[in-house]
Amino acid sequence: MGASYSVSVRLQRLTTETAHVSVPITPELLRPSVEDPEQLIIDTEKLMEFAIKQGLLSATRWKPEGDAVVRSHPIQTPPGSD
Numbered sequence: 001m002g003a004s005y006s007v008s009v010r011l012q013r014l015t016t017e018t019a020h021v022s023v024p025i026t027p028e029l030l031r032p033s034v035e036d037p038e039q040l041i042i043d044t045e046k047l048m049e050f051a052i053k054q055g056l057l058s059a060t061r062w063k064p065e066g067d068a069v070v071r072s073h074p075i076q077t078p079p080g081s082d
Helices: 044-055
Strands: 011-014 030-032 040-042 069-072
Touching: none
Parallel strands: none
Antiparallel strands: 011 069, 030 040
């Protein structure tokens, strides 16, 4: 049998997961409206910041969404170097 050769390619598998979190509306999340400073509205940037913090908690339940995507890793390194 003749010699066999191969090339190692580094792959990456990405799995998308989703979770729903509930962010309580607290005074920290409110800001005055631009049109009417007397009216308070939700600061959506702060809302998303709080939601992301909840997503980092171990109690957050994540569910896979669809199949994993396998593609070549953007940085190719020799086997065993990572």
